[in-house]
Amino acid sequence: MTDFAQSLRDSVAANFESTVDDLSALVAIPGIAWDAFDAAEVERSANAVAELVRDVGFADVEILRATTPEGTPGAPAIVASRPAPAGQPTVLLYAHHDVQPPGDRKLWLTEPFTAERRETRLFGRGAADDKAGIMAHLAAIRALGDSLNVGVTLFFEGEEEAGSPSFRNFLETYRAKLDADVIVVADSSNWAIGVPALTSSLRGLASLDIELATLDHAVHSGMYGGPIPDAATAMFRLLATLHDEAGNVAIDGLATAPRPELDYDEATFRKDSGLLDGVELIGTGSISERLWAKPAVAVIGLDLPDVAVASNTIRESVKAKISVRLAPGDDPESALEALKKHLIENVPFGARLEFGAEEAGKPWSANLDSPAVQIAHTALSDAFGTESVNIGLGGSIPFIADLLEVFPAAEILVTGVEDPDSRAHSANESLHLPDFQNAIVAEALLLARLGGQD
Ligand SMILES: [Zn+2]
Known part of the structure; x- marks a missing residue:
């Protein structure tokens, strides 16, 4: 690591406890954008996030919304930006502040909306998906401070878990504000605890x-x-x-x-999917190939x-x-x-x-040869001390297709703070804190290197 990289790592470490405190405060707000839940909590969530964005030095923080195709108002999103220095790229940092409902309370070992630390993990609804994505973006910017050498636009959506009904209209309405060279979507998972990944294909x-x-x-x-x-x-x-x-x-x-480099262990796959004993897997090729490719x-x-x-x-x-x-x-x-x-x-x-x-x-796959993808992998590998890998998703992230259509020239990087045990959407959602810290370092390195620094 260069001195600059080490200084970023030190800065992330010095602020890490307050980053976790801010995340915990967000977890306490049950902002669920489903009709059956209190919309006032989503507003409260948006206001709390806007305050954190102001804290890291963004002056013009806006809470914006667009209408859905049915004409109803969408949930509040936070948008803020710092213009790019001359000749430098602009990076859009995406995450969402709304969360899934808690589900069956009896299945939780902790209070869903009270962040609770147990050993290396922080438990609570949204602790991983995706309030940690918001905090990773903000903590990376805080670590860079005045040395930030790219333009940054923050876009924190408020209705992702409700299917992003006004998302497409939002992108079109605020296209000029959101336009960027690189889009970082922090809403996916790493491959394993300690093994960072870019999600590079979606079916x-x-x-x-x-x-x-x-x-x-x-x-x-x-x-x-x-x-x-x-x-x-x-x-x-x-x-x-x-x-x-x-x-x-x-x-x-x-x-x-093409066949993915990584593969799933069959026993793990059988267990995760609930396949009954004796039932055969169908098709040919590796399991990851059948799932992703x-x-x-x-x-x-x-x-x-x-x-x-x-x-x-x-x-x-x-x-x-x-x-x-x-x-x-x-x-x-x-x-x-x-x-x-x-x-x-x-x-x-x-x-x-x-x-x-x-x-x-539409399916999607990242251009693995693009400079942004390579810089992202190097940043992840350096931050975690373990080679970063490409993972696929068998499903889709529908809003990625919208981003691609509205911003066809942008390079999209799908990163994540989750790991296979994060249980996003389920009871006992949690975040692995050491990986979270490394994810912040990785993002700070990514922003620095996109700005030509190291
Ligand atoms: Zn999410």
Whole structure:
């Protein structure tokens, strides 16, 4: 480490207790942006965060909101900025101040909205997701102090856990304020305790409702059963063609991304997912490859009579909803076409197939060769003393797609303060404090190096 890097580390350490105190004060505010919860707490949360932002030296702190597509007002977000020195980049630092509801109180070992330190962890709702993201940004800026040599815009959203309903409109409304060269999204996880990571790929989504019909009205199964294909059985045969014998997705035309370097330990994966003893994993390739780099298909809805009220009737038609997770590099529109083509070609018994509602979300992958990604990895590796890795997410972070569309030229870095035991969204959410401290050092180093310092 250079003297400058060491001075940042020392500064983060000197302020760390007060950083944890500030985080604890935020945890005490149950700002939940769901309709069923008190919106005044989200306002209180926004005000508290705005105060912390002022404390680290931002003069023009604004609490802003946009409207949702339904025309209702969105939750309050905090925006503040320091202009870039001439010729230097601007970095947008994102996190969200709203939290998930506490869930079943009985499952918590501590009070959800009272931050409590137990050994190396700080427990409480939002202690990790994502109030720690806010504090990591602020503590990194505090550590840099007057030596900050990039422009910084802070954007702390207030409705992420409620699905960010006004996010897209917010970006468009305040585009000029939020525009940046690099966007740091601190809302993900590291790979393990002590092992830092950038989240560098997210799968996309294509889902489709289908209806399969064999009759123009339902009939008695005794009077007509035998020669007539029932719509449910036809549907099962059709759905069964979506996988091959090995359990790989059998839809032609879907993309696959390169195999990730990291892999999951199978025993851990089985335990985390709750897979029953004796049930086989499906598909081929490493587990991380199947989760992050290959498509996956699941039937997530099926309209059939409940067993309790089923009568001896052959149904005329059945509806199903098919969900396809798409590998980074795939395109949701072409994936939907590939899915439709597959279904048309595999309809059994000449049944009538109709397509209904569809949904599409783009996958994302970071440009691993970009300077910002490389600087981020080096900063993480130096701060943690362990090589930083690229991890994928099998799901999506929908707002990343919005950021990409509104700011196509920006480099997006998805970092995180969570670890696999953080239990974001569950009871006993917690933050690993030594990793949190290293994450702050990493972010300070990142900002310094994006500004050409070291
Ligand atoms: Zn989050």
